[in-house]
Amino acid sequence: MNFSYCHNSFSVFLYWGIENPWNSIYIYMLILYLIVKEENMELKRQKTESCEDFSWTDYMSLPFTQNVISETLRMANIINGVWRKALKDVHIKGHLIPEGWCVLTSFISVHMDEQNYDNPYHFDPWRWEKTGAAAVNNNNFTPFGGGQRLCPGLELSRLEISIFLHHLVTSYGWVAEKDEIIHFPTVKMKKKLPITVTPVRT
Numbered sequence: 400m401n402f403s404y405c406h407n408s409f410s411v412f413l414y415w416g417i418e419n420p421w422n423s424i425y426i427y428m429l430i431l432y433l434i435v436k437e438e439n440m441e442l443k444r445q446k447t448e449s450c451e452d453f454s455w456t457d458y459m460s461l462p463f464t465q466n467v468i469s470e471t472l473r474m475a476n477i478i479n480g481v482w483r484k485a486l487k488d489v490h491i492k493g494h495l496i497p498e499g500w501c502v503l504t505s506f507i508s509v510h511m512d513e514q515n516y517d518n519p520y521h522f523d524p525w526r527w528e529k530t531g532a533a534a535v536n537n538n539n540f541t542p543f544g545g546g547q548r549l550c551p552g553l554e555l556s557r558l559e560i561s562i563f564l565h566h567l568v569t570s571y572g573w574v575a576e577k578d579e580i581i582h583f584p585t586v587k588m589k590k591k592l593p594i595t596v597t598p599v600r601t
C-alpha cells in the first residue's frame with residue numbers, strides 16, 4: 400500500500416483501528432477520529448439534555464465533520480468524471496472540440512491540481528477551515544458536478560453521510576479486517592472493508 404496516498408480515503412478513518420501500528424498516519428487518523436467523535440458527542444449531549452429531537456440543520460452545526468466529508472469527497476469521490484458530447488464545434492481556451500466528439504471532464508484532475516489545492520494528495524480536513532464554506536461551492540470542487548446538471552442530491556447526500564457518521568462514532572466501536580485501498584477506476588476497498596461493529600455505552 401502506498402502510505403502517502405492512503406490518506407486519501409475516509410475508509411482509512413474507519414481502517415485506523417485494524418492493526419494499530421503507532422506510525423504517524425495512524426496517529427493522524429486517530430486524532431481525526433477523536434475530533435469528529437468529540438464534536439458529535441457534544442451534539443448528542445445537547446440533544447439528550449434538552450430532550451429535543453434532531454432537526455434538518457443539526458448536521459450543519461458539526462463543522463469539523465463537514466470538513467472531513469468535503470475532504471473525502473475531494474479525494475475519494477465515487478464519481479471521478481462525467482462525459483459530454485459536443486453537439487457543435489466548441490472553441491474553448493484555444494482548443495477545438497469538434498462536433499460529435501466526446502469529452503471526459505475529470506473531477507479528480509481538478510481536485511488533485513496543485514493550483515487549486517496545496518498538497519492535494521494529503522487528506523487535510525483543516526484546509527476547509529482556511530478556505531471557508533464558499534470553497535465547496537465553486538468550480539474547483541466538483542464531486543456533484545456543476546452547471547445545469549448539478550446533482551440535486553447534493554445536500555441529501557451530505558445529510559445522510561453526517562447521520563451515518565454521527566451514529567457510528569457516538570454509539571459504536573468497530574474492528575475492521577485487514578483490507579487494501581484500490582484507486583482505479585474509482586476509490587474503494589478491495590474486500591469492501593468488512594467491520595465488526597459493537598454498541599458502546601455512552
Ligand code: HEM
Pocket residue numbers: 476477478481482541542543544545547548549550551552553555556
Ligand atoms: C455522494 C453522493 C452523490 C454524488 C457524488 C453524486 C454525484 C452526481 C454527479 C457528479 C452528477 C452529475 C452527472 C452529470 O453531470 O452528468 C449527479 C447527477 C444527479 N444526481 Fe447525484 N450524486 C450523489 C447522490 C445523489 C442522491 C442521493 C440523489 C437523489 C436522491 C442524486 C440524484 C441525482 C440526479 C437525479 C442527477 C441528474 C441531474 C440532471 O441530470 O439534471 N444524487 N450526481
